[in-house]
Amino acid sequence: MPAVSMTVNGKAVRAEVDSRTLLVQFLRETLRLTGTHVGCDTSQCGACVVHVDGVAVKSCAMLAVQAEGAEVLTIEGVATGEALHPMQEAFRQNHGLQCGYCTPGMIMTALDIVRRKGHELDDQTIREELEGNLCRCTGYHNIVKSIAAGARAMASGDPALKAAE
Amino acid sequence: MYEFTYHRASGLRQATNLLGKHEEAKLIAGGQSLLPMMKFRLASPSDLVDLNKIEGLNGIELTSRALVIGALARHAEVHVSPEVQQGIPALAALAGLIGDPAVRHRGTLGGSLANNDPTADYPAAALALGATIVTTKRKIPADEFFAGLFETVLEADEIITKVSFPLPKKAAYQKFRNPASRYAIVGVFVAKRPSEVRVAVTGAGASGAFRVPEFEAALQKRFSPKALDGLSVPAEGLASDIHASAEYRAHLVGVMARRAVAAANG
Incomplete structure (x- = not known):
């Protein structure tokens, strides 16, 4: 082998x-x-x-x-020790999941979107970029919100999310 | 997936030798079509020869006459390449419509052409732009390259190294996508070249991408959507499946061609 x-x-x-x-x-x-x-x-x-x-x-x-x-x-x-990555935390804060099965792929794709498209992402961009990620709970609305928030948090070093913890 | 022997080729000569030695061997580049086909057992190569580690196959070069893209260039690279966006923006746009972002990070130009899926996008671009497919053995004009469903004139031990796309004056691609698979139900690439107009259709043909001489002649006289008034392609011989009937595809060819001409005129 x-x-x-x-x-x-x-x-x-x-x-x-x-x-x-x-x-x-x-x-x-x-x-x-x-x-x-x-x-x-x-x-x-x-x-x-x-x-x-x-x-x-x-x-x-x-x-x-x-x-x-x-x-x-x-x-x-993705996380650092016990601290969730800002994108993971954004999914938690925005309830960006229902059953959670698609979530790891959604988050890995979200990080790739930020890499290519930056931190200010409009809904249209996020929805287009998610065409290769399916959520069978059809929970896209909060996933889109989570990614926009996570992208911003990654830029700002995450103070809002830290404060919320 | 059936068993196979995996070979990581370090150069084109080694890859060629492996293909010569193993009759049932296949090349793998991005693998975005081949691996799914192997999972379904629609393909069962004895050996896989992986091209990904071969140096020098993924460059993109813009000259005054042509855009030359390496066979291993990923769709994502073609989509964002400044050279492609400057030389043939329609081709950059086309690359961004293939599959989804993750698929585009793996899939390659050479792989797409060699696979010749009848619903793939690149064959239409190659035909409409009058591309030349450069292999380890020869240079093949796109008009002679495609040979029916999933078939090309490539020999068993012949490898695409790059593709040269002559720069058109104007070009555009319009695609009516299957929203689930993201393949073209119908895609039309229109190119106004210095000497001629070409119109190539993917997705609709029962045996792969094809040109529409009647549309080309009309657009040659006047490069405007109006030039296609009253013209259509016959449904006979077009693909018909659960996604679209032949009649519907024939209709879409006309619609997409008009939109492509309008888009090319900007």
């Missing part, structure tokens, strides 16, 4: 995997990082979005062996 080495949430990992292993399977089953979800397994729903070398990808549409040498960031690597 081929070996694969990568950095996941800042930690170097190495494992032997079946070539067929998807990146999402590697994260969930080999590394036991089960925050990344499998919703559709057909690259539609976005529950499996992680960052590979700084950009959002669907980890069900990439082989683990293709992440050789890559820096991978999953939802588990």
Whole structure:
């Protein structure tokens, strides 16, 4: 079996995997990082979005062996210790979830939107950018609110959210 | 997904040799079409030759005559590239309509052309712009490249390295998307070139993207949506499925073509 080495949430990992292993399977089953979800397994729903070398990808549409040498960031690597990331905190504050299944992918996509589009995001931009992330509770309204608030909080170093805690 | 042997190619020669050695091998670049097909067991290659680590296949270069894009350029890179936005803004816009943001971070120009999905966007652009597909063996004009559903004239051990798009005077792409899959139900790319007008359609053809000579001739005389008054494409031979009937697609070709001409005229 081929070996694969990568950095996941800042930690170097190495494992032997079946070539067929998807990146999402590697994260969930080999590394036991089960925050990344499998919703559709057909690259539609976005529950499996992680960052590979700084950009959002669907980890069900990439082989683990293709992440050789890559820096991978999953939802588990987003917070700092016990303190939630401003984007996570914004989802909490704005009730940006119902069942929560899509939430890890939503947050990883949200961080990618901020990277590309900045901190002042209008609803239209957020909704367009979320076209690869499905919420089956149809809770988009609060998700959009959360992302706008989280983006602003990331710019301001998060004072409003800190005060609310 | 069936078992396969994975090879990480470090250069084009190695990749070519691997393709020659394993008859049932396939190339993988972004993998956004191939991996889903392998999951459904619609594709079952014995070997996967991964091109992603090969250097020099993802550059984007704008010259006075053409925009040259490396085969490994991701849709997201094409979408935001200043060279593409300056040289052929319609192509930058098209790249931003493919799939969704995460898919665009992986999917590649070369992969899209080689796959020749009948509802993919790039084939229409390649045909309308009169692109040349450069491979490890030769230069293939887009008009000769596509060979029916998911088929091209690429040989088994031939690899696309870059695509050269001659700069048009004006161009625009209009796409009527399936809101679920984001593939084109009908997409029309119109290009006014120095010597001719080309109109290429994706999504509608039962055997892939095609040009519409009647529209081209009319637009050659007058590059205006009005030039298409009274013209339409026949429904016979167009794709018909749960998403749209052939008649509806034929109608959409006319609508999207008119909109594309209007958009190209700005």
